[in-house]
Amino acid sequence: MLGKTKKYLFAAGMTVAMASASVAAKADSVADFYKGKTVTVLIGTSAGGGYDLYARVLAKYMGKHIPGNPTLVPQNMPGAGTLRVANYIYEVAPKDGTVFGTFSRSMPLSPLLKLPGVKFDSLKYTWLGSITKDTMTCISWKDSPVKKWDDIFTHEFKVGGEGKGADPDVYATMIKNAFHAKIKLVTGYPGTADITLAMQRGELDGVCGFSYSSVRSTHDDWIKTKQINFIIQGALEPDPNLPGVPMMIDEGKTPEQKAMLKLALAPQAIARPFVAPPGIPADRAQALQKAFDDTMKDPDFVADAKKLGLDVNPMTGAQALAMLKDIYKTPDSVVKETRAVMGY
Amino acid sequence: MFDAALHALVALGDPVRFAILFGGVVVGLALGVIPGLGGVVGLTLLIPFTYKLDTYSSFALLLGMAAVTTVSDLIPAVLFGVPGTVGAAATVIDGHELAKKGQAGRALGAGYTSALVGGVLGAILLAAVIPVIRPFVLFIGSPELLAFSIFGLSMVAVLSGRAPLKGFAVAGLGIMLAMIGSGAPDGTERWTFDTIYLWDRLPLVPFTLGLFAMPELAEMAISRSSIARDASNIDFSLTAQWRGARDALRHWWLVLRCGWLGTILGAVPGLGASSIDWIAYGHAVRAEKKDPHFGEGDIRGVIAPEASNNAKEGGHLITTIAFGVPSGASMAVLLSAFLMHGLVPGPDMLTKHLDVTFLIIWSLTIAHVLGGLICLGASGIFARLAAVPAGKLVPIVLALMFLSAFQGSQSWGDLYVMVIFGTVGWFMKLLKWPRPPLMLGFVLGGIFERNLFISTEIYSWGWLYRPVVIGILALTLWIVLKPLRDNFRDLMRTFRSKRGPRIAVNGAVMFNIFLIAVVVWALWASWGWPWEDKLVPHTAAYAVLLFAGVNLVTELFYAGAEQAEGHEGGRGHGMDTVIQGQLPFARSLRHFAWMVCFLVVAYGIGLLPGLFFLILLHSRFEFGERWRTAVISAVAMTAISWLIFDHIFALVWPQSILGEMLPALHANFDFI
Numbered sequence A: 001m002l003g004k005t006k007k008y009l010f011a012a013g014m015t016v017a018m019a020s021a022s023v024a025a026k027a028d029s030v031a032d033f034y035k036g037k038t039v040t041v042l043i044g045t046s047a048g049g050g051y052d053l054y055a056r057v058l059a060k061y062m063g064k065h066i067p068g069n070p071t072l073v074p075q076n077m078p079g080a081g082t083l084r085v086a087n088y089i090y091e092v093a094p095k096d097g098t099v100f101g102t103f104s105r106s107m108p109l110s111p112l113l114k115l116p117g118v119k120f121d122s123l124k125y126t127w128l129g130s131i132t133k134d135t136m137t138c139i140s141w142k143d144s145p146v147k148k149w150d151d152i153f154t155h156e157f158k159v160g161g162e163g164k165g166a167d168p169d170v171y172a173t174m175i176k177n178a179f180h181a182k183i184k185l186v187t188g189y190p191g192t193a194d195i196t197l198a199m200q201r202g203e204l205d206g207v208c209g210f211s212y213s214s215v216r217s218t219h220d221d222w223i224k225t226k227q228i229n230f231i232i233q234g235a236l237e238p239d240p241n242l243p244g245v246p247m248m249i250d251e252g253k254t255p256e257q258k259a260m261l262k263l264a265l266a267p268q269a270i271a272r273p274f275v276a277p278p279g280i281p282a283d284r285a286q287a288l289q290k291a292f293d294d295t296m297k298d299p300d301f302v303a304d305a306k307k308l309g310l311d312v313n314p315m316t317g318a319q320a321l322a323m324l325k326d327i328y329k330t331p332d333s334v335v336k337e338t339r340a341v342m343g344y
Numbered sequence B: 001m002f003d004a005a006l007h008a009l010v011a012l013g014d015p016v017r018f019a020i021l022f023g024g025v026v027v028g029l030a031l032g033v034i035p036g037l038g039g040v041v042g043l044t045l046l047i048p049f050t051y052k053l054d055t056y057s058s059f060a061l062l063l064g065m066a067a068v069t070t071v072s073d074l075i076p077a078v079l080f081g082v083p084g085t086v087g088a089a090a091t092v093i094d095g096h097e098l099a100k101k102g103q104a105g106r107a108l109g110a111g112y113t114s115a116l117v118g119g120v121l122g123a124i125l126l127a128a129v130i131p132v133i134r135p136f137v138l139f140i141g142s143p144e145l146l147a148f149s150i151f152g153l154s155m156v157a158v159l160s161g162r163a164p165l166k167g168f169a170v171a172g173l174g175i176m177l178a179m180i181g182s183g184a185p186d187g188t189e190r191w192t193f194d195t196i197y198l199w200d201r202l203p204l205v206p207f208t209l210g211l212f213a214m215p216e217l218a219e220m221a222i223s224r225s226s227i228a229r230d231a232s233n234i235d236f237s238l239t240a241q242w243r244g245a246r247d248a249l250r251h252w253w254l255v256l257r258c259g260w261l262g263t264i265l266g267a268v269p270g271l272g273a274s275s276i277d278w279i280a281y282g283h284a285v286r287a288e289k290k291d292p293h294f295g296e297g298d299i300r301g302v303i304a305p306e307a308s309n310n311a312k313e314g315g316h317l318i319t320t321i322a323f324g325v326p327s328g329a330s331m332a333v334l335l336s337a338f339l340m341h342g343l344v345p346g347p348d349m350l351t352k353h354l355d356v357t358f359l360i361i362w363s364l365t366i367a368h369v370l371g372g373l374i375c376l377g378a379s380g381i382f383a384r385l386a387a388v389p390a391g392k393l394v395p396i397v398l399a400l401m402f403l404s405a406f407q408g409s410q411s412w413g414d415l416y417v418m419v420i421f422g423t424v425g426w427f428m429k430l431l432k433w434p435r436p437p438l439m440l441g442f443v444l445g446g447i448f449e450r451n452l453f454i455s456t457e458i459y460s461w462g463w464l465y466r467p468v469v470i471g472i473l474a475l476t477l478w479i480v481l482k483p484l485r486d487n488f489r490d491l492m493r494t495f496r497s498k499r500g501p502r503i504a505v506n507g508a509v510m511f512n513i514f515l516i517a518v519v520v521w522a523l524w525a526s527w528g529w530p531w532e533d534k535l536v537p538h539t540a541a542y543a544v545l546l547f548a549g550v551n552l553v554t555e556l557f558y559a560g561a562e563q564a565e566g567h568e569g570g571r572g573h574g575m576d577t578v579i580q581g582q583l584p585f586a587r588s589l590r591h592f593a594w595m596v597c598f599l600v601v602a603y604g605i606g607l608l609p610g611l612f613f614l615i616l617l618h619s620r621f622e623f624g625e626r627w628r629t630a631v632i633s634a635v636a637m638t639a640i641s642w643l644i645f646d647h648i649f650a651l652v653w654p655q656s657i658l659g660e661m662l663p664a665l666h667a668n669f670d671f672i
Helices: A002-018 A022-034 A050-065 A080-091 A149-153 A167-179 A192-200 A212-224 A255-270 A282-297 A299-307 A317-327 A332-341 B002-013 B015-033 B039-052 B055-072 B074-080 B086-100 B104-128 B130-138 B142-159 B164-179 B204-223 B238-250 B252-266 B273-287 B300-323 B329-340 B354-387 B390-406 B412-430 B436-465 B467-496 B507-525 B531-557 B575-579 B582-605 B607-622 B627-648 B657-661 B663-668
Strands: A038-043 A071-076 A099-102 A126-130 A136-141 A157-161 A183-187 A206-211 A228-234 A273-276
Touching: A022 A282, A038 A050, A038 A080, A050 A071, A050 A099, A050 A212, A050 A282, A050 A299, A050 B329, A080 A099, A126 A282, A126 A317, A136 A167, A136 A192, A136 A212, A149 A167, A149 A228, A157 A167, A157 A192, A167 A183, A167 A206, A167 A255, A167 A332, A183 B436, A192 A206, A192 A212, A192 B300, A206 A212, A206 A228, A212 A228, A228 A255, A255 A317, A255 A332, A273 A282, A282 A299, A282 A317, B002 B015, B002 B055, B002 B354, B015 B039, B015 B055, B015 B074, B015 B354, B039 B055, B039 B329, B055 B074, B055 B104, B055 B300, B055 B329, B055 B354, B074 B086, B074 B104, B074 B204, B074 B300, B074 B354, B086 B104, B086 B204, B086 B273, B086 B300, B086 B436, B104 B130, B104 B238, B104 B252, B104 B300, B104 B354, B130 B300, B142 B164, B142 B273, B142 B436, B142 B467, B164 B436, B164 B467, B164 B507, B164 B531, B204 B390, B204 B412, B204 B436, B204 B582, B238 B252, B238 B354, B252 B273, B252 B300, B273 B300, B273 B436, B300 B329, B300 B354, B390 B412, B390 B607, B390 B627, B412 B507, B412 B582, B436 B467, B436 B531, B467 B531, B507 B531, B582 B607, B582 B657, B607 B627, B657 B663
Parallel strands: A038 A071, A038 A099, A157 A183, A157 A206
Antiparallel strands: A099 A273, A126 A273, A136 A206, A136 A228
16 A cells, blocks of 8 residues: 555645656556456466476565556467567567566577577566575485596596486586596486486486476475585575585686686576567566566565465576676687587 | 374265365366367466465365366267377267167266276275375386386277277388477477477477367268268167266276276376276277177277276376376366475374375365266267257257367367368268378377487386386287288288289378388488487388388278278268268368358457357358357357456466557457
């Protein structure tokens, strides 16, 4: 109630000061537009995963921060590792501010790495932001001879994969190629749960490209009882939960190698990205961006997320876009090498 | 352990919790009846409700729902030949035949009883293995999975019936179809036609509906009959179901065996619902030697898959609870419910949270009993549908199938897949090519390939020497040896027999040539792939060429000498004779023309409006129903579909050309 009154006062003040009704009219027009409408939140994965959960919790609280309080309805649109939804939001979804959505963190770099099937330009989306950042890790089971980073140069490190282009495959391939580590990638497991099961029965030593948040949400007991070793962490900044675990970027020897690692690890900074289609009316875009930021500060949202074991460590839309613009300035030669090293 | 079990039972005895469990059962039964909807959709729907419930009530609700979708999925399978969930596909073969003979009530009764016993058996087994659950699961590695998939594939020899050449050929084709998409060992996108739709492989639901359900509906539409071909001898009475129930009890040993089989295979991660029912069916065909008429309405063909299909839930839970490894899509969603309630699957579930584990087991047991009893009580109503004339039923069921197929991955592609494989299935049925081997190859091909590469990569040839692998492979040999020997002898007999009078070029020969042409094209299109990506699909392709080639020779030169009939064949009455006439041929052409017209119209004006016109015009002009009937069916069905799929399931309707041209219209009516 108070917020609303404030907004009106603010609007009225502006009107008087600028002797113009346009700003107030605009704010009203956004509220008028959204009033009684449904906003669709598209989720690029099937129900039940982390991306799904984050989107559903966001959808539960974000409506009340958008002027006009539309109803937010989450819808799953799985396909092609979220590429389908990324293309859909860019190409097909109505550009009127009634649709936004989420896809895998690796999507925004797909156009830069020239991956097949991409029909979008990451820098043209209306970026709403990311709910949290994350850290990629390599883990090994307690019985494995590989216990720390140095060991992967002396012992064979057998890690599981899910097929070309999946996180465990990409990161394992990258570490193997960039650092000439003795990694043996065994690919073809249906999912990370199957990989960790194979790890427990000794078929594999461990897995790379497992995000810390997933380890914590699915196997917190392993961390507490030290069933697993964290071999290395990959993110732009060190994770406070992983003290003493080496940073992948620090292991890069040359400036080119560091640039390459930065490019490859950038997605971890926007681990739960949300975007609206490009070209939606500016006032509605701003309203959605502001609503996203406000939701991140909403105590109810934060409490609910905490209850569900979800991290909230947000980045605004503007910050996410700025970071991506920076990454997209990486010289072609480095991009090319990164592509090769990641095994694409 | 007993304390925990008792504690959980007392907790579930709380009237409110029991009511919640009951509510879950009702939702689950409703979802199971609608093809394409099942446990996954139900869990997605119900999980938000559990935010506010305590842990016990939450799992009572979720398990109550998830347990019974496989009880009621039998209803459409028996009545329309439309499997309610993919786990009921094998039930169609004999269940629907029984319905055609006017014995829908008996088939349903037998099915429910087997489901009830199977489900309870699965739960009991789950409880029994709790102390040894973790070592048990840890014993199953990739080599064992590979052996299980080979075991499953070997059922092709059993399920091909008297048409082994055709069976082996389509099994190879099924393996090739399973290779479509991304996920190849070396990363090639195989046979995707440059669409990202096919990256995720052919979706199972539209494929299954096309292969099994479309041909049954086509047959009903073309023959203009009700489900029961001879309406005069339908047994509606409640006694029919009890007769079925007694059938199931009489075959108690089969029920038990298939229940155990279902639970054990359910605990093997990767072998999903879609293959377990076929393996159980194959087991029944192979083992039940007394007076078999499988494929022609043998009650044991209903009992075996239903018992295993319901028992597998207990097996699925073994890996989910003990390791957090979901063995299927619905378990993956259930896993998120565990995490949401602060439960981490793993050793804790067997010690600290043993009460929750037992609550799950009790919920599973009680839900199956409730579900079975509710269905038994209500099935008289459903059995009556068997007498409804085709004109009133076909357009509505057809519309429902299109909506269900669309649940596959919510793309236009789903509808194309269903119509394409519907047409293929129709020809296979007509020309007596057995469809179960195709399905088996399709559902097991991917698992086989994946584990072949993992096993050889890690163990080289050593994977063959593991004790469980040796055991499973020995069992496989025992199963296939006799059918293979018999088949080979029959084939030789055919070749020795006198040649047919002349070379016969008929529909059967044309289809055979078409199949060979498709496979040759697929080989040509994949010639440049890296060898890892070619290994399995090309081996399968050469197998198809070999078997289809030999079959072509027998069809061309020995027509009449060979009695090539699959398990679905061998009826020689009813449809097969009717079809030969002039009028039905025109009708079958018209039937498929309706499908294509519908796709075009739906693409133009939207899926839901398209369905409206399909029901309206199909009822009125194809079946000559009165306008009043046609309008009522069309309006009611469209409205109900809209309410269910738009409001409850938040379906993303596909955008039509009209919607693209008039964005304002699409913005207000999102189904256009």
